Amino acid sequence: EGGSEPPLVVRDLRKTFGGITAVDGASFSVEAGSLTGLIGPNGAGKSTTFNLITGVHKPTGGTVRFRGEDITGMSTPRIANRGLVRTFQIARELEEMTVLENMMLAPKGQIGERFWYSVLPGLRGRVIEQEEELRERAWRQLEFFEIDHLAEEYAGNLSGGQRKLLEMARALLTDPELVLLDEPLAGVNPTLEEKLLDRIHELREQGNTFLLVEHDMDVIMENCERVIVMHQGQVLAEGAPAEITGDERVVEAYLGG
Ligand code: ADP
Ligand code: MG
Numbered sequence: 001e002g003g004s005e006p007p008l009v010v011r012d013l014r015k016t017f018g019g020i021t022a023v024d025g026a027s028f029s030v031e032a033g034s035l036t037g038l039i040g041p042n043g044a045g046k047s048t049t050f051n052l053i054t055g056v057h058k059p060t061g062g063t064v065r066f067r068g069e070d071i072t073g074m075s076t077p078r079i080a081n082r083g084l085v086r087t088f089q090i091a092r093e094l095e096e097m098t099v100l101e102n103m104m105l106a107p108k109g110q111i112g113e114r115f116w117y118s119v120l121p122g123l124r125g126r127v128i129e130q131e132e133e134l135r136e137r138a139w140r141q142l143e144f145f146e147i148d149h150l151a152e153e154y155a156g157n158l159s160g161g162q163r164k165l166l167e168m169a170r171a172l173l174t175d176p177e178l179v180l181l182d183e184p185l186a187g188v189n190p191t192l193e194e195k196l197l198d199r200i201h202e203l204r205e206q207g208n209t210f211l212l213v214e215h216d217m218d219v220i221m222e223n224c225e226r227v228i229v230m231h232q233g234q235v236l237a238e239g240a241p242a243e244i245t246g247d248e249r250v251v252e253a254y255l256g257g
Pocket of ligand 1: 046
């Protein structure tokens with residue numbers, strides 16, 4: 001299955017919103033076990049690309065392959081089930097739930113257990129077992145990100161940095177193979193930033209793969225072995241950090257060229 005194909009392969013991806021072309025034929029791939037950076041000026045199409053890969057939006061054109069399978073246009077839960085997730089900001093309604101409740105909520109929609117529970121009461125015991133398993137995994141993630149002491153706190157009371165840790169913990173609950181991180185360090189203080197980056201590297205050593213959108217060029221240069229540069233919906237350049245910073249076209253793109 002897939003052979004030597006990289007886990008994520010994006011080909012000629014396109015997305016138009018009315019008259020706006022947000023993604024304009026982007027092609028790139030992400031290697032297994034890598035921490036790959038996705039950079040580009042504001043409006044370059046990075047977040048839209050994430051939304052297309054994870055099924056939040058359907059592409060106007062092009063294909064997304066994950067682990068050798070065409071996942072183009074699949075729903076977000078189906079894609080998550082296959083091991084590809086992105087971090088999401090904590091929505092307003094989730095602010096009124098505790099950190100632990102947020103964690104427990106994460107994979108529920110994917111399992112669809114409520115439905116089975118109602119039609120097959122015999123599954124009750126199994127469902128309760130699953131809940132306990134899930135609770136244990138949730139605790140382990142909270143401990144890993146050192147926010148277990150906040151388990152009973154309302155998500156709405158967390159600091160910006162703590163929310164980012166919760167977002168990560170939530171995304172990682174199902175042990176995904178590939179995680180897309182859209183500016184996970186925005187609004188995070190230096191101490192928490194270091195903690196988050198340490199955790200990412202640790203998870204990578206365990207075999208996870210990350211695609212990271214980040215504004216801070218130093219963070220990209222110090223942490224990513226490969227960088228993809230987007231500009232006006234297209235991939236402008238890709239390569240090692242040193243190659244990227246030496247690329248005149250990249251400099252021009254950032255200067256508004
Ligand atoms: P980036 O994340 O690189 O800053 P985005 O992917 O958010 O860029 O946006 C790319 C372009 O697509 C921008 O011009 C943005 O205004 C537009 N865009 C993004 N999402 C939508 C949407 N839901 N509806 C209309 N236009 C959108
Ligand atoms: Mg964005």
